Structure formats: structure tokens, C-alpha cells
């Protein structure tokens with residue numbers, strides 16, 4: 631993973647192997663080729679993979695949560711048959727386009743036209759630019775990939791759709807081994823049978839997909855924080871400074887300060903059974919709390935771990951340096967910390983403008 635990170639390499643073969651292991655299908659029913667597991671199982675997988683490599687963790691998290699999940703939740707039987715088997719097997723990866731460039735911010739404040747949509751007989755015409763979409767490539771198809779499948783706000787649009795241009799990959803601060811592109815839509819004609827859900831419900835559906843996604847991001851953040859703790863304890867135990875193991879020195883004091891001292895229970899989002907959402911299951915607040923708490927903890931953990939490593943933590947070869955770079959986006963993607971606070975405040979009945 632260090633080499634992938636250094637070379638900004640999206641490891642198609644590893645994604646392929648994750649597909650073969652059934653990781654992309656964990657939460658989906660067997661009829662679609664899935665493992666019939668629950669959302670907790672997926673979170674455990676994301677946490678464990680994220681503990682080693684955040685890029686692969688987000689590839690799994692986004693591939694399931696943002697790619698396949700909208701089709702599973704809002705697709706017709708025909709759409710599911712068309713798209714889900716490949717997504718569930720990790721043969722293709724889906725993407726999700728909400729964020730728009732510059733002044734058209736991603737932070738959702740309805741009405742949010744973003745992508746202009748005009749209805750025409752037989753198709754929808756889309757205009758606009760979506761930034762920061764994951765997964766341009768289909769994992770089984772490198773080096774000359776066929777259509778990947780970015781799912782726009784209301785539609786499932788295979789790459790190669792006329793009028794849809796996939797931009798070159800972004801160069802990012804972290805997540806170097808994940809695949810992130812912008813998508814430009816110009817007179818892009820998407821057939822009506824690619825629309826997901828009822829017309830007019832796209833925005834609401836998108837937001838509920840984000841609730842599921844935020845829980846998955848929390849699992850990724852837990853993996854990051856755990857990795858930092860484990861690496862720090864190991865390093866502090868081995869490092870000899872002034873003839874004494876470092877654990878007798880600052881590392882010990884820094885690490886020992888970390889556990890919560892107020893004894894309060896951590897928030898437990900209710901996520902048992904299939905994907906997190908279900909009828910009568912409003913997980914918005916729990917998802918926001920989990921995302922806010924875990925991602926900020928992860929960023930702190932990377933800072934502390936880098937400190938425990940001292941100068942070695944600032945050197946690129948050090949794994950904590952990679953986690954340090956990878957962690958920041960956790961506080962931004964799928965809704966920034968500020969937006970989680972707004973969601974929580976709104977759920978508490980506080981006035982929010």
C-alpha cells in the first residue's frame with residue numbers, strides 16, 4: 631500500500647480480489663449475488679481494510695454505499711438486474727455525483743438545481759459539472775476499461791453516455807490509491823429507464839444515501855484511528871531514546887491521554903440488518919453523530935501518532951505520515967463536520983438557518 635500511495639496507483643487487481651472475496655456484496659441479498667450480511671459486517675470490513683489502507687477502505691465504502699446502494703434502494707427490478715450483479719461482484723464500481731465546482735457547493739441546501747435537467751421524450755437531458763466522483767474505472771477492465779457507472783443525482787449513467795466526459799484524475803493530498811475524477815455533462819442524454827426513483831425525489835433519496843454513507847465513513851475513520859494507536863504503541867515500545875524505551879517518555883503520556891475519560895457511552899448508530907436504512911428507520915442523527923465523532927477522533931489520532939513518531943512520523947516512508955494525509959478528507963467527504971453539526975442541531979429541534 632505504501633507503493634500504491636507513492637505512485638498514486640489505483641490497484642485494480644486488489645479491487646478485483648476484494649470483489650472475489652465478496653466484500654462488495656456483503657450487505658446485498660443472495661438473489662443479487664450478495665452475501666446477505668448486515669451493515670455491521672460491512673462496517674467491520676471497511677474498518678479492517680481502512681486500518682491497513684484508507685484508499686482501499688474508501689473504495690469499498692463508496693463502491694457499496696454510493697455506487698450500488700442507490701440502485702439497490704431506488705432502482706426498479708429491471709435496473710437492479712441490469713446493474714447490481716456486476717456491482718455486487720466488484721466487476722464494476724459505481725460513483726455518485728453530488729458535489730459541484732466552486733460556488734455550487736456540495737453542501738446540500740435544497741432546492742439545489744446543480745445539474746440542470748430537462749425532460750424530453752425518451753430521455754433526460756443533463757447539463758452541468760460534478761466534481762470529485764470516485765471510480766472511473768471498472769476493476770476488471772484495466773488497462774482499457776469499458777463503461778464505469780457513475781450514478782448522477784437521479785440517474786444511472788454508464789460512462790460512454792454521449793455528452794458525459796470523465797475528466798483526468800485529481801491529484802489529492804491523501805487517498806492516493808483511490809480513483810477520483812470530475813464528470814462534465816454537456817447535452818448528456820440519459821434514457822428515462824436510467825432514472826433512479828420517482829422524478830422529483832432525487833434530492834431526498836440522495837440525502838438518505840448519505841446517511842448510510844456516513845456510517846461507513848465512520849467505520850473507515852475507526853480503522854484509521856486504530857491503526858494510529860497500534861502503530862504508536864508499537865513504535866513507542868521499541869524506540870530507545872536516552873537508553874530508555876520511549877514508552878517511559880513522551881509517547882506514554884501522549885498515548886495514555888487518549889481514551890475517553892468521562893466514562894460516557896459512545897453513540898451507537900442503529901444499523902443492524904441489510905443496508906442501514908429501512909422503513910421506519912431514521913438514522914440521520916445517529917449517522918451524523920457517528921461521522922462527526924469518529925472522523926474528528928481519527929484526525930486527532932493521526933496528529934498524535936505523528937507526534938509519537940517524532941521526526942520519523944514526518945518522513946513519507948512512515949505509515950503514520952500516510953494516515954496523516956489520508957485522514958483530513960474524512961472530516962469533509964459525505965458532509966463536512968459543520969454540516970454534521972447542523973444535522974444534529976436540527977434533529978435536536980434547535981433553530982438552524
Ligand SMILES: Cc1cc2nc3c(=O)[nH]c(=O)nc-3n(C[C@H](O)[C@H](O)[C@H](O)COP(=O)(O)OP(=O)(O)OC[C@H]3O[C@@H](n4cnc5c(N)ncnc54)[C@H](O)[C@@H]3O)c2cc1C
Pocket residue numbers: 692696725726727728729730734735736737761762763764802805810959962963964965966967968969972
Ligand atoms: C477525494 C474526494 C472524493 C470525493 N468523492 C465524492 C463523490 O464521490 N461524490 C461527490 O458527490 N462528492 C465527492 N467529494 C466531494 C465532497 O463530498 C465535498 O467536497 C464535501 O461534501 C464538501 O462540499 P464542498 O467541497 O462543496 O464544500 P462547501 O459546501 O463549499 O463547504 C466549504 C466550507 O464551508 C462550510 N459550510 C458550508 N455550508 C455551511 C453551513 N450551512 N454552515 C456552516 N458551514 C458551512 C463547510 O463545512 C466547509 O468547511 C469528494 C471530495 C474529495 C476531496
